[in-house]
Amino acid sequence: MKSKEIREEFLRFFESKGHLRLGSASLIPDDPTVLLTIAGMVPFKRYFLGETPPARRITTAQKCVRTPDIERVGYTRRHLTFFEMLGNFSFGDYFKREAISWSWEFLTGILKLPKERLWITVYKDDEETISIWEKEIGIPVDRIVRMGEEDNFWAMGPVGPCGPCSEVIFDLGPEFGCGKPDCRIGCDCDRYLEVWNLVFTEFNREESGELSPLPRKNIDTGMGLERASFVVQGVGSVFETDLFQPIIEYLEEITDKRYKEDKEITYNFNVIADHSRAITFLIGDGVIPSNEGRGYVLRRILRRAVRYGVKLGLNSSFLYKVVPLVIFLMKDAYPELEKEEELIVNIVKREEENFLSTLQRGLDRLEDIISKEGYVSGEEAFRLYDTYGFPLELTVEIAREKDVAVDTEGFNQMMEESRERARASRKKVFLTATREDLITNFTGYSTLEGEGEVIYLTKEDNPVEELNIGEQGELVTDITPFYAESGGQLADRGVIISDNARINVIDVQKRGNAIYHKVEVIEGKISLGDRVYLKVDRDRRNALARAHTGTHLLHSVLRKNLGEVVKQAGSLVDTDLLRFDFVYFEEITPDIRNSLEHEINRYITEDLPVKVEELPLEEAIKSGAIALFGEKYGENVRVISIDLISRELCGGTHVKRTGEIGVFIIKDIYSIGTGTKRVEALVGEKALEFIQEERSMIEEIAHILKSNTGEIIPSIKKREEELDSLRKYIQKTEELLAGLLAERLVGDRITLDGIDIVGSLLGDFSVEFLRTIGDKVKEHLPNSVILLGTRDGERLKLVLMVSKELVKRGLKAGELIKEVSKLFNGSGGGREELAQGGGKLITSFDNGIKRLKEIIEEKLRG
Ligand SMILES: [Zn+2]
Ligand SMILES: [Zn+2]
Known part of the structure; x- marks a missing residue:
């Protein structure tokens, strides 16, 4: 049976059992707490949490992406990052008996899998399921395996809906196994392949940890199409299927x-x-x-x-x-x-192409470092990793071929620091469980204040009866004008007032059907059941609305001027500030930017009306509204139109007429990755502030240059020319100085067994300059070892050169520098003729030269 047929047979089978067949939802879930659709149930989470589904029985083939096992993909016969999950779902309709018998009927009747190779796992205390498999389906009791909570108990979170699972396992045979004596169900090898997982959501876990039965029990099942094809087609792995x-x-x-x-x-x-x-x-x-x-x-x-x-x-x-x-x-x-x-x-x-050329540039850079420095510092290795995607192993491998050392310890240290920084900046994720029975009525499209009743309160994620002065928590009311962050638009802020309390609203999030205000009590205390007055910060809301309507204008003007190919990839609506990401492959020149800005500002001065309608989605799309990825269907949607210029599905808040936006300034347009551009723009007051700041900056520059604002550019050009001639002068002077210093060093040399040893600690020069001096010394002394030092603040930098003739006698710069650097509590490395090192001046430089002389003596003797 082809995989195509398995998919179709599955959906048809469950249609014949009264299920509604729905298309796959997007891989981008309609749920801010989940990054990607990782299972068939993700699009239905809200139905499990109490929203009304379009049917009580649904079946789907859902595309899924999961990456935690990415390292195992390809090694095993079964792991994948992308897969299709075939599933049947019951929302408060049928339960275990039907789910179990239909899965058996499909596997053995339609897919015709041999019964004797199928095993069943169950949750250890789920006697009901065990009895159905054993008594009603007729599975021998020794092929029903009881598993613990870790394997066979599913939960949405620490509290909320949960329940036992039961899996159908296919025994691929001993030749697929690891061969260990204890290889059995649950072994990590490929032999026992889980093909279908049945989840029986029957409990609600309370805050106390207690399980109480759910009023409406749900079924959620998943069978990987690739694994089903693997066993049905009798091949060696998922990769050998027709998929x-x-x-x-x-x-x-x-x-x-x-x-x-x-x-x-x-x-x-x-x-x-x-x-x-x-x-x-x-x-x-x-x-x-x-x-x-x-x-x-x-x-x-x-x-x-x-x-x-x-x-x-x-x-x-x-x-x-x-x-x-x-x-x-x-x-x-x-x-x-x-x-x-x-x-x-x-x-x-x-x-x-970008990545390949990045890899190539990284390679070029590495070659450059190796030939110039003869040593790869931890910093460089990290930069290669961070900027060019070069794994450390690759850097080490290439360096080793050239006999060059890499400071892996330094690399690891920088890696750890960068991880720390990432950790510190990571946003706190909302982990609080969603109470499915809470419902808030949102009134904020038409009003910015109103009365409500406190129906839920939490402190540190736990439900409480009251919140006292100074405490923070979450507060839910039956009615609210506060807009929760969504669709890129940031949340409202404001205050909630009762007879006994005054409360600041810091953030607002929507979960399930309720709107959660994150609050801090400023005065008094608030209790469950209190009547409160909610008041949105009007200035902030207006600034958000200006930015949001501005975003719609920008979107439509981009599409009009750059073509329908422009695809929105993300947006942020902040107070008088917006960010808009879109897919577009061509360059956006300053001329284009200026004309975009012009057109948007023209629509603002025309003071066009902004209209809001509510329509069923299908109708809205037919009317030409731009819909974004991941919209739900079969529901009423809001359509925002600006005259005939823009028509978009949107749940955000907007100004009534475009004139309210004031002015629209594109602050910057830049690329944020392959074919993706980002526009940063300002409206209203922030746009004005921006223009004023730019003007002040130009005035300041003119002041520094001692010129008029109109003459900044010629003045800078003149300075550039002066700098250029200065640079040339310095170069010549350095050249001369290097010659003089070299001659002095040659005069001070020590000679040992025909070898000239030259060493000196020079002022604070660049390492390159030291090498130039070294080269000049070599011209005078063809059999020399040269050790030069320079100070860079606390640090001592060393360059060690060995002339070609001496390399033949067994003296290698890379080896010598390692020993000398030790004396200064540092490290170093490099090639045969040139090496670099560093450390601290904890002893006199002359001791370094003395040490060098000793090592050379040892080497020559050895
Ligand atoms: Zn095994
Ligand atoms: Zn919008």
Whole structure:
């Protein structure tokens, strides 16, 4: 049976059991707490939390991406980053009995898997499930394995819905196993393959840890299509199924290597085959490579695929050629891919080329460091890693070929520091469980204040009866005018007042059906059930609205001038400040920027009306509104239109007429990754402040240059010319000085067994200058060892040179510097003729020369 048929048979089977078949949701979940859709249930989380689903029984084939096991992908027969999860869901409808018997019916009746190779795992205390499998399905009791909470108990979070699971396992046979005597269900090897997981969500875990039965029990199941195809098609791994084989055959063609030729090649092929699917689907759903969030997940996967390609000898871009093949294989089930093919290919190609040239530039830089410095410092190794994507192992490998040392300890230290910084800057994630029964009525589109009742209070994430002065927590009311952060627009702030208390609202978030105000009590205390008066900070709201309507104007003007190819990739709406990311491959010149700005400001001065409508989604899209990725369907949506210029689905808050925006200034446009541009713009007061600051800066520059503001540029050009001639003068002087110093050093030399030893601590010069002096000394003394030092603050920097003739006698600069640096409590390394080191001047430099002389004597004797 082909994988295509398995997918279709599955959906048809559950349709015949009364399920509504829905298309796959986007890989970008409609849920700010989750980065990517990692399972079939993710799009339905809100139904599990109490929202009403379109049907009580639903079935889907859901695209998923997971990366925690990325290192294992390709090594094992079963791990993938991208996969399709076939699932059937019940929202308060059927429960264990039906879920179990239908899974059995599908596996043995439709997929015709041999019953004697199927095993069942259950949660150890779930007697009901055990009894269904044993008594009703007829599974021999010795093939039902009881597992603990870690393996077979599912929970959405520390509190909230949870329940036991039961898995169907396929025994691939001993030849797939690890061969260890204790290899059994649960072993980490490939033998016992989990094909289907049934989750029975029947409990709610209370704050106290107690489990209480849910009023509506849910079913959530998942079967990986790739694993199902693996067992049904009787092949050696998921990669040998018809889902991957065409990709692997293509890779064989372009690499001229055979799959299974050896282990390493098979592994490399598997990684690329998997990653190319993940990349195609992620970009197809609107993820753009970047350095944060899901964009970073994509970038990592893509770069990994490129590196594995390089290992296979593919040194120019190739991944973008795999994309059309992936789309061809998947387009029947995921027609959205075909529409985005050109875009996906373009993005992959650019990112791939960028990464390859980054790798090349890193390589050039490394070669440069090796030949110039003869030593790779921890700082340099880290820069190679950080800027050029060079793994430390690669740096060490290349350096070793040239017999050059790398300061790996220094690298590790910098790595640790950078991790620390990342940790410190990471935002605190909202982990609080969502109370499914809480509902807030939002009134903030039409009013900025109003009354409400406190229906929920928390302190340090725990529910409380009251909050006292000075305390922080979360507060939910039945009605609120406060806008929760969403769609890029930041949350409102303001105050909540009761008879007994005054409270500041610091942040506002929406979870489930409720709006959570993050608050701090300034006066008195607030209790559950209190009547309160909620008041949004009007100035802030107005500044947010100016920026939001400005964002819509920008979006439509970009599309109008640069083409419909402009795709929004993200946006931030702050007070009088906005950031807008979009996909666009061409350069945006200052001329284009100016004309964009012009047009937007024209719409502002025309003072156009901003209209809000509520429409069903289908109708809204038909009317030409721009919809973004990941919108829910079958619901009413808000459409914001600005005259005939812009029409967009949007839940944000806006000004009533464009004139309120005041002025729109593009502060900057720059690239934030392959084909992605970012516009930073200011409106209202911040735009004015910006213009004033720029003017002051120009005045200040004129003052420093002692010129008029109108003559800044000629004045700077004149200074540049003066600097140039000064630089030339310095160069000549240095040249002369180096000659003089060299002559003096030659005069002071010590001679030992035909070897001239020259050493001196010079003022604070650059290391390059020391080398120039050294070269001049060598011209006079063809058999010399030269040790020169310079001070850089506390640090002592050393250069050691050995003339070619002496290298033949066994004296190597790299070895000598290591010994000498030790004396100064430092380290060093390098090549035969030139090495560098450093340390601190804890003893006199003359002692360093003395030590050098001793080492040379030892070497010559040895
Ligand atoms: Zn095993
Ligand atoms: Zn909007």
